[in-house]
Amino acid sequence: MGKSTGYNILSYGDMVNNRQRMDPYARTLQQAVRRDSVVLDIGAGTGIFSLLACRFGAAEVHAVEPDASIDLARTMAAANGFADRIHFHQTLSTAITLPRPADVIVSDLRGVLPLFQHHIAAIADARSRLLAPGGVLIPARDQLWAALIDVPEVYRPYTEPWLSNTYALDLSPGQPLVVNTWRKLNAKADQLLVEPAHWATLDYQTIQRTDVSGELSWILERPGTAHGVLVWFDAELADGIGFSNRPGELELIYGQAFFPFQAPVRLEQGDHVAVALSATLVNDNYLWRWDTRARSGDHLKANFRQSTFYGTPVALEALKRRSADFVPSADTSAAIDRCVLSHIDGKTTLGTIAETLMEMFPERFHQHQDALNYSANLAEKYRPATNG
Ligand SMILES: C[S@@+](CC[C@H](N)C(=O)[O-])C[C@H]1O[C@@H](n2cnc3c(N)ncnc32)[C@H](O)[C@@H]1O
Incomplete structure (x- = not known):
């Protein structure tokens, strides 16, 4: 393989x-x-x-x-x-x-949502280079929807074990990370606290931009506790043919994405909730941001600014390391890789490359099998594509 x-x-x-x-x-x-x-x-x-x-x-x-x-x-x-x-x-x-x-x-090419890795860019590229004039793109469009949801059980891992745990330890530094992390859900229709609001249309016939942002807002028609925002897509494969990931429809493999709130928000009928939701492709993955304001008349009940950027401890450092003016340096594994790559010349066997590795990096490779595996993995990575 x-x-x-x-x-x-x-x-x-x-x-x-x-x-x-x-x-x-x-x-x-x-x-x-x-x-x-x-x-x-x-x-x-x-x-x-x-x-x-x-x-x-x-x-x-x-x-x-x-x-x-x-x-x-x-x-x-x-x-x-x-x-x-x-x-x-x-x-x-x-x-x-x-x-x-x-x-x-x-x-x-979607994940839980169509905003997944380089899906949009790949479609836009194929449409412009590889599709005949008047050709058909399947899917034609995806519609993105969102709703507030009331899910105390789903929210439990966002507080436990971080804010209360049985070992009397302070794990609270983990909580700001976990509330800035989204996860896949298969929600039930009765967990929706509001009617779904339309967030965005991805029209694959024209789409260029990989990033999406939009405002969502609801006025509560019944009281409840909002634990976060649920986002899903409906696919239009062609006019009149598609499928929906809306909770309550027959379950699909995609499910929905749950973006937790920083804290649950108790809402009454007539309260207003606004969420500014955006997805920005950074390197290979989407950075999500969801800023939420909940009001009861003039009273501000919640004002959250959340992002998957705060969901990983080293996000800022990692981003800096990918900027154009960063000067990278490498550890010895670069020299090892360079050595293997310089011997992949269409003539040298993996066994010979492994022996060279053991001679040149005796501290790193003690077993021939280890050097052989290492060389084979790298050779596999650069194996020419086999077409036809
Ligand atoms: C969700 S799977 C779909 C597999 C199959 N087409 C199906 O529908 O059952 C998506 C596949 O797309 C591949 N993929 C992602 N981006 C791609 C691209 N730009 N070109 C070719 N394959 C890609 C992934 O490796 C993965 O196998």
Whole structure:
């Protein structure tokens, strides 16, 4: 097996098994694919969309996937008699070109939310470089929604063990970090304290910006305790075909994202809550910010400023280390890597590289197997992509 991006076969299986997701994707593909279609499957995983595109008659399919799962996709293409129609590219979509532009581009690169790693940038890049004029993008749009939720049980880990623990220790320094950390939930409809408010539309036909920000506001129609904001997306794969992650709908693999409040807020009917929610892509991940004001008439009940920036102890230092004017220095592992890389020349065996490593870095490598593993991992990282 080749490179791995962290998904495993079980998680790929869960995606394929999720009928509420798969059925609308399959219907949209069937509607879009013609006999002479060129289809691009970005993030093919185990190749499910590529196989379906062939089943629906596509002439030429390009399956792009950096993960080692592409090996399984190849085997399954052969098992289904589609090997001659699917071209495999073990790399990122941003690194490929196509012999003919695609009539259909299909993908699902989302995490819990579509604001996930480089999803938006990858779609925008594929749309501008790889899609034929008038071609079809699947999904077409995602709509993002948010609501306040009343979830005392879910909130418990945000106070325990940090503010009260059975060992009489002061763990309170952990609490500011944990309340600035979001998590996945599968919330129930009756946990929503308010009607969902629309936060943003991601229109993949036009989207360029990877960052999203918007104001949310609610006037409470019933009393309750708000423990945070729940955010989810509804997918529009094509006009009239999609699925929803709204609590109360049939559960999907995505779930919803729960952004906790700094402290629970007791709210009465008529109270006003405003949340400024923003997601900014920093390096490979989104930095989330949620600033909340809750009012009862003139009385300010809550005024929170929260961000995932405060959710990691070393966020500021780590950011500084990624700025353009930072001068990096390296420890001895750089010399070790340099040594291995200088010997990966298409002629030298891993065994020989491992022996060289042991000679040059005897303090670091005591076992031949250790040096061999180290060299093999690095060689795997830089292995040329195998296409076709
Ligand atoms: C959620 S999985 C989807 C797998 C499969 N298409 C499905 O729907 O069941 C997303 C996959 O996209 C891949 N991926 C993410 N960004 C990519 C990109 N720019 N180009 C190609 N693959 C990408 C990841 O490695 C991952 O395997």
